[in-house]
Amino acid sequence: MGTGSDPKRGESVTTQAPMPTELQGQIGQRLREAYIELINEPVPDRFVVLLQKLKQREEQGQGGQS
Amino acid sequence: MTVRDDDLQALLIAAVPNLRAFANSLCGDPTRADDLVQDTLVKAWSNLEGFEKGSNLKAWLFTILRNTYFSELRKRRREVEDADGALAERMSVMPEQHVHMDLVDFKKAFGSLSDDQKEVLLLVGAEGFSYEEAAEITNAAVGTVKSRVNRARVALNKSLGLEPGENINPNSEFVGLTRAVSRG
Numbered sequence: 001m002g003t004g005s006d007p008k009r010g011e012s013v014t015t016q017a018p019m020p021t022e023l024q025g026q027i028g029q030r031l032r033e034a035y036i037e038l039i040n041e042p043v044p045d046r047f048v049v050l051l052q053k054l055k056q057r058e059e060q061g062q063g064g065q066s
Numbered sequence: 067m068t069v070r071d072d073d074l075q076a077l078l079i080a081a082v083p084n085l086r087a088f089a090n091s092l093c094g095d096p097t098r099a100d101d102l103v104q105d106t107l108v109k110a111w112s113n114l115e116g117f118e119k120g121s122n123l124k125a126w127l128f129t130i131l132r133n134t135y136f137s138e139l140r141k142r143r144r145e146v147e148d149a150d151g152a153l154a155e156r157m158s159v160m161p162e163q164h165v166h167m168d169l170v171d172f173k174k175a176f177g178s179l180s181d182d183q184k185e186v187l188l189l190v191g192a193e194g195f196s197y198e199e200a201a202e203i204t205n206a207a208v209g210t211v212k213s214r215v216n217r218a219r220v221a222l223n224k225s226l227g228l229e230p231g232e233n234i235n236p237n238s239e240f241v242g243l244t245r246a247v248s249r250g
Contacts, residue, residue, distance in 0.1 A: 024219055026228050027191075027219050027222050027223060027226070027228065028191050030168060030169065030172040030226075031172070031176070031187065031188075031191045031192050032191070032192055033169060033172075034091075034169050034172055034173055034176070035087055035091065035188070035192035035193075037169075038086065038087035038090050038091065039083045039084060039086075039087045040083070041083070041086065041087075043079075043082050043083055043086070044100065046100070046104070047079065047082050047103065047104070047107065048079060050104060050107060050108070051075050051078055051079060051107065051111070052075075054107075054108065054111045054112075055075055
């Protein structure tokens with residue numbers, strides 16, 4: 001595999017052949033478990049409020065904005 | 067041709083859980099992660115012209131988020147002038163709450179990956195972006211993305227001491243799961 005050349009970042013881990021699918025599967029499964037846990041966290045109100053504000057600001061300032 | 071309508075607002079809101087998960091996994095700091103998401107939403111809203119209609123909104127948002135993250139990082143690095151120390155500090159783990167050991171170990175291992183590796187692994191492995199999409203988002207060559215993903219897997223495997231043969235799920239090719247969910 002023509003990799004291992006990212007000199008500015010010094011990615012020094014030796015590149016190897018792709019790992020067996022079953023190992024990829026295990027890692028992928030854990031990654032997804034961890035990730036889905038984060039996704040399932042409730043979204044704080046601040047984001048809904050923020051978008052509401054952005055929209056309002058735009059509606060009020062029609063024409064006069066960047 | 068108002069793109070900015072309730073639809074868009076809804077689309078952005080719908081992307082927030084994924085953006086937060088991505089930001090959190092990347093920086094390991096929930097407060098900072100939420101700030102990143104907020105910056106991303108504001109930038110997205112005020113740069114809608116930069117979004118090509120019909121293209122992937124989520125990919126666009128992820129691009130904004132990771133660009134924001136990395137440019138902040140560069141700024142900090144310049145301030146700190148201690149790249150190694152800063153790097154070690156940043157290698158925090160994802161929040162550990164109510165998780166079983168496997169996941170705690172996993173998060174630790176994940177936290178020790180480089181940012182480059184983390185982001186591609188998240189994009190491809192967790193979010194289900196294609197290598198090509200991940201390459202576009204990270205502004206890297208597809209080959210670079212592939213090798214980063216592979217090196218990330220190798221590194222994780224090493225630090226987790228996973229052996230082939232344990233806990234195999236033959237169907238779990240390394241693809242993301244959230245894409246289907248988030249497209250609703």
